[in-house]
Amino acid sequence: MNTLFPIFIKLDQVQTLLVGGGNVALEKLQALVQQNSAVQLTIVAKEVSTAVQLLAEGYAGINIQVRAFKSADLDGKQLVIAATNNPVLNEEIRECTRARNILLNAADKPDLCDFYLGSIVRKGNLKVAISTNGKSPTIAKRLKELLNEVLPEEIDETLELMSQLRDRLKGDFDEKVRTLNAHTKSLIGKDED
Known part of the structure; x- marks a missing residue:
């Protein structure tokens, strides 16, 4: 059973650490910047690929430090992504994040993860x-x-119209929900009770 609780994180307001500089780190970096170009991210790795360096150059909130990971890298961080192929280092990062109550994602290591991407x-x-x-x-x-x-590509127009409608609605919460439900039920072609 999937017991995960989905959340959406404002990456421009959360200090994130990415440990690793190879292909897996590049994949994680691409995912982060695609979702929020203002991501606040520190990348730490002994070796950082040219592709990671080039991608990071385009974002003011990304800082690369070419060196080994140390526990002090966790200072001020709320999220950590371990993208290394070093099981000993991944376990060290896991222990450090757990001791500091920092959430960890370890690429391809579900047992070490607090969250998945x-x-x-x-x-x-x-x-x-x-x-x-x-x-x-x-x-x-x-x-x-x-x-x-x-x-449909037009879904964003629908979202904007629904936002405007929600802002204009008067009455109590239940009445607003009924009105919004009436306007959205045609989107999925299903009657609501």
């Missing part, structure tokens, strides 16, 4: 996160492709 579908202001509870990133990727195809 799901597949993301984004259409304007609509964002859908997909999780397979760490079981199959490939299935999550295929579902992402499917949702990207079936969600």
Whole structure:
């Protein structure tokens, strides 16, 4: 059973550490900057690939430090992503983050993770996160492709109109919910009780 609680994090307000500088780190970096170009991120690795360096150069909130990880790197951090192929280092990072109550994602190591980075579908202001509870990133990727195809590009216009309607509604909470439900039920072609 998937007991994960999905949340959306404001990466421009959370200090994040990425440990690693190779291909897996590049994949994680791409995911982070795609979701928020104002990400506040420190990258620490003994070796940092040219691709990671080039991508990071385009973002003011990203700082690269080419050196080994040390526990002081966790000072002031709220999220950590370990993207290394070093199991001993991953375990060290796990111990350090646990001692400081900092959330950790360890790439391809579900047992070490406090959270997973799901597949993301984004259409304007609509964002859908997909999780397979760490079981199959490939299935999550295929579902992402499917949702990207079936969600209309116009969904952002609908979201804007619904936001305007919500702002104009008067009455108590229950009445507002009933009105909004009446306006949105046609989106999925299903009657609501």
